Amino acid sequence: xxxxxxxxxxxxxxxxxxxxxxxxxxxxQIGLDFATVYGVSSRTIPYGLSLVFITCGxxxxxxxxxxxxxxxxxxxxxxxxxxIGFMAVLVSYAYLFSLxxxxxxxxxxxxxxxxxxxxxxxxxxxxxxxxxLLYLVFTQVLRVRLPL
Amino acid sequence: xxxxxxxxxxxxxxxxxxxxxxxxxxxxxxxxxIPGLNGxxxxxVLIPFxxxxxxxPAILMLTAIFFGSNFGGSISAILINTPGTNxxxxxxxxxxxxxxxxxxxxxxDMAMVASTFGGFVSALVLLFFAPQVSRIAxxxxxxxxxxxxxxxxxxxxxVSGKSIIKGLISGAFGILLxxxxxxEISGLPRFTFDQRGMYNGLRMVAVxxxxxxxxxxxxxxxxxxxxxxxxxLQKTNKEDRLSFTQFKSTLGTMTKSSLIGSLIGAIPxxxxxxxxxxxxxxxxxxxxxxxxFGNGEIKGIAAPESANNGATAATLIPLxxxxxxxxxxxxxxxxxxxxxxxxxxxxxxxTSGPIVYAILLGCVLSQLMMFLQGKYLLPLFVKITHVPxxxxxxxxxxxxxxxxxxxxxxxFDVRVMMVFGIVTYFMQKVDFPxxxxxxxxxxxxxxxxxxxNSLVLSEGSWLIFFQRPIAFxxxxxxxxxxxxxxxxxxxxxxxx
Numbered sequence: 108x109x110x111x112x113x114x115x116x117x118x119x120x121x122x123x124x125x126x127x128x129x130x131x132x133x134x135x136q137i138g139l140d141f142a143t144v145y146g147v148s149s150r151t152i153p154y155g156l157s158l159v160f161i162t163c164g165x166x167x168x169x170x171x172x173x174x175x176x177x178x179x180x181x182x183x184x185x186x187x188x189x190x191i192g193f194m195a196v197l198v199s200y201a202y203l204f205s206l207x208x209x210x211x212x213x214x215x216x217x218x219x220x221x222x223x224x225x226x227x228x229x230x231x232x233x234x235x236x237x238x239x240l241l242y243l244v245f246t247q248v249l250r251v252r253l254p255l
Numbered sequence: 256x257x258x259x260x261x262x263x264x265x266x267x268x269x270x271x272x273x274x275x276x277x278x279x280x281x282x283x284x285x286x287x288x289i290p291g292l293n294g295x296x297x298x299x300v301l302i303p304f305x306x307x308x309x310x311x312p313a314i315l316m317l318t319a320i321f322f323g324s325n326f327g328g329s330i331s332a333i334l335i336n337t338p339g340t341n342x343x344x345x346x347x348x349x350x351x352x353x354x355x356x357x358x359x360x361x362x363x364d365m366a367m368v369a370s371t372f373g374g375f376v377s378a379l380v381l382l383f384f385a386p387q388v389s390r391i392a393x394x395x396x397x398x399x400x401x402x403x404x405x406x407x408x409x410x411x412x413x414v415s416g417k418s419i420i421k422g423l424i425s426g427a428f429g430i431l432l433x434x435x436x437x438x439e440i441s442g443l444p445r446f447t448f449d450q451r452g453m454y455n456g457l458r459m460v461a462v463x464x465x466x467x468x469x470x471x472x473x474x475x476x477x478x479x480x481x482x483x484x485x486x487x488l489q490k491t492n493k494e495d496r497l498s499f500t501q502f503k504s505t506l507g508t509m510t511k512s513s514l515i516g517s518l519i520g521a522i523p524x525x526x527x528x529x530x531x532x533x534x535x536x537x538x539x540x541x542x543x544x545x546x547x548f549g550n551g552e553i554k555g556i557a558a559p560e561s562a563n564n565g566a567t568a569a570t571l572i573p574l575x576x577x578x579x580x581x582x583x584x585x586x587x588x589x590x591x592x593x594x595x596x597x598x599x600x601x602x603x604x605x606t607s608g609p610i611v612y613a614i615l616l617g618c619v620l621s622q623l624m625m626f627l628q629g630k631y632l633l634p635l636f637v638k639i640t641h642v643p644x645x646x647x648x649x650x651x652x653x654x655x656x657x658x659x660x661x662x663x664x665x666x667f668d669v670r671v672m673m674v675f676g677i678v679t680y681f682m683q684k685v686d687f688p689x690x691x692x693x694x695x696x697x698x699x700x701x702x703x704x705x706x707x708n709s710l711v712l713s714e715g716s717w718l719i720f721f722q723r724p725i726a727f728x729x730x731x732x733x734x735x736x737x738x739x740x741x742x743x744x745x746x747x748x749x750x751x
Contacts, residue, residue, distance in 0.1 A: 145715030
């Protein structure tokens, strides 16, 4: 199933929304600055960036709606669901990494090959060996501690 | 200067440096030759691995990757009409037709010789001009640095691709990422969300790995495997070699193209791709009767290859002398310099002279190594590009995540890489370019910090940026650049 969207309009909405969220977050994430230098404080640049996001977002929206400069893009839902599934694997890996480097990384390698549609058993063996080799290189040669 | 060169020689000529330079060239050529990979990806992936090395071997290896990848890009351009890197796009115009005529080895030899020639010229330009620029830059104060950072940020417009507005959004996002952590001037935390890992800010290498490597890997995993394997170099006849006569005939072209490449490479926001096309067009414009550009003309390979390698070392001039990366590779190398305790900028030559000169001389020596590897290992490079994309992608992702952890032994960096890989993937769905993110992250803090320091100096007067000639000059340059970009963009639209 194909999903069609307009890049300028979508990008504009995302940017403007992000800018508004940023504007809301700034006073909650950046304290009052007693080291303000002639009007420039810790909040100045973030507020400026927020304005950039909102302004550029509105420009993109007006390019799309008023000036009809539309750029249509298509995505295949199936492919994107596959990508989202892969991202879920990445998120899980990022959290399981601290428990065990070897198990989590071998799982990542195997799942990456599965998502790529690979059926060759030899590739899976290569991946397991490479993870083992990397573990040895990092721990024995580079002296980097990895969670076992 | 010659005393500095003399003092640098013991730093350069060590077995460790020679090994790692060769390793860098080898890896760079492979990454450049495989379509879908590139030298910058190799640099990003390998930066964490260089942590235990000294500054000189680490930087030499990473710059060697850069040089090697530009030559490597010509291998697939010539053999399968697909440039391995953007900078090799002009090479295929004559490289592929010459290979089709049964002379692939001649074409590859020409690419190798021209790459080496261009690289030598570029490295010599870097060696002789960088210290001079650095001396001028010693006179820079906060207002000059602020104006320079703004000029550097305007480069975002040139690397934005089709939409400057979307490039600005990406650049602003990069600047925002750089604000995460403790503000240097006020000491206040910004956007830490009470997470301990965020107090130190986001490490640039972790963000780079996510933005540049992981986002590409996610795209590759979801796409069907494209068979872009390069056919073996068949055992060609002895006539399929670059002759001395052919080499002599291209000397003039290579010299001119190398200088074009070096000049363009030194200008922030340009790079090898632009240099190679300009050089190709110039060579074609001045073609003699009988030179059939577009149908396998040997000068049609010599010109772009000399230019794209001519741009390589010269790209480092603004980075080393001003601390301003002119493109994504320089921004990546900035991360490497910082990781190894070398603060780029005008003081670099003063504080670490012998080390810097060792690196500059190493850039010259790398070209010779690239020539030797290209001459004797070319069939091996072609064979290695047969590694299946699925396996390569999997190995890359494993190396990237392991490398992200190795930066600071922190799982937080693994998570940063994961988050920004996913964010960049979605940003690219709406055509937000990733390169400005990195530029913003590097230049944003320079601009902010120097703005605040300048206002302290001037007691709040913004006129300081107009009263200091160098700062004012950079502001004028910024407007000139924006005007030229706008003019060029209108011309392109009319042409379409």
